[in-house]
Amino acid sequence: MSIKKAIVTGGSRGIGRGIAIKLAEAGYDVAITYATAAASAEAVKETIEAMGRKCYIYQVDLSDCSKxxxxxxxxxxxxxxxxxxxxxxxxxxxxxxxDMPVKKIDTLINLDFKSYLLCTQTAARYMVKRGIKGNIINITSSRGERAYPFDSIYGGVKAALNRAVQSMALDLAPYGIRINNVAPGATQVRTKEDLNIDHDPYAELASRIPLERVGTPEDIAEAILFLASEKASYITGITLRVDGGLILAGMPERMPPEGKITYDVNWGGAGRKEIEFTDED
Known part of the structure; x- marks a missing residue:
């Protein structure tokens, strides 16, 4: 049986690392990208190669869409x-x-949306030309389905991917290529050591999730493995939410659930904010 090949962008840390390692465990050779975390990427490569699989690493800043x-x-x-x-x-x-700087908006849209489209386009052309009935999976977010304050750009981009995947599925289905999204909820990608604190940063959050725990990169990786398998051969164009029930009806929130842990921002909920004006306003 031929060995399958996978590309995982952003595969050096967090969810991407979990996906790359899980795919290698399932028998894939893997190529991953990293932006700055060279040591982490090398560690992933060593882990995968220790399983007898190949791993290629590339330093690529995908916010520069020409790359x-x-x-x-x-x-x-x-x-x-x-x-x-x-x-x-x-x-x-x-x-x-x-208050959102234009440069930051451009960077996020380029990395979180445009690079996904361009990587998808290139992979699809490669597969179609060679008759490969492959799979493409985008990591989105449960925040693409639920509105929060301070989340116009990130949440909006993830919502755009949720919509785009449906049309891309229609475009690619005639060639036997399936494309789907996986939308994580709150996922444990940082430790108390990372955050320089002495308590479990996810304990309070876990108590607010219906399944009473936060997700792990392995949870997301299992969803990827399923969607890429023959068991999901009749599934295309969906967004699979992997969030422990976090955004089900009846779970009101005024901020993204991981907000207190991850972001340096005052998540006071909706309301008036003091805005600094310039002479051009």
Missing amino acids: AQPFVRQAAKDLGGLDLLVNNAGLTLTGHIA
Whole structure:
């Protein structure tokens, strides 16, 4: 049986790391990107190679969209094929819409949306040309379905991906290529050591999730593995929420659930904010 090949963008840490390692455990050779975390990427490579699988690492800033297509072509060439693309690289941007710097908006849209489209386009062309009935999976967010204050750009981009995947599924279905989204909720990607605190940063949050725990990168990776498998061969164009029931009806929130842990912002909920004006306003 031939060895399957996968690309995971942003595969050096957090959810991406969990996905890359899980795919290797399932028998995939893997190519991952990183932006700055070279040591983490090397550690993922060592872990995967210790399983007897191949791992290629690339330093690529996908917020520079000119790098997206050349990267996918090179990674597919190095892997010797491409069966699965996981668009995972991204950043989170929070802030009041009236105060959002244009440069930050552009960076997030380029990385979290445009690079996904360009990587998808390049992977799809590679697969179609070679008759590969592959899979493409985007990591989105439960915040693409539920509105919060200070979340216009990030939440809006994830909502755009939730809509775009449906049309992309229609475009690619005639070639036997499936494309889906996985939308994590609150996921444990930082430790108390990372945050320089002496308590479990997720304990209070877990108490507000119906399944009474936060997600793990392994939870997300299992969803990826399922959607990429023959068990999901009749599934395309969906957004699979993996959030422990976090945004079900009856779970009111005034901020993203991970907000207190992850972001340096006053999540006071909706309301008036003091805005600094310039002479151009």
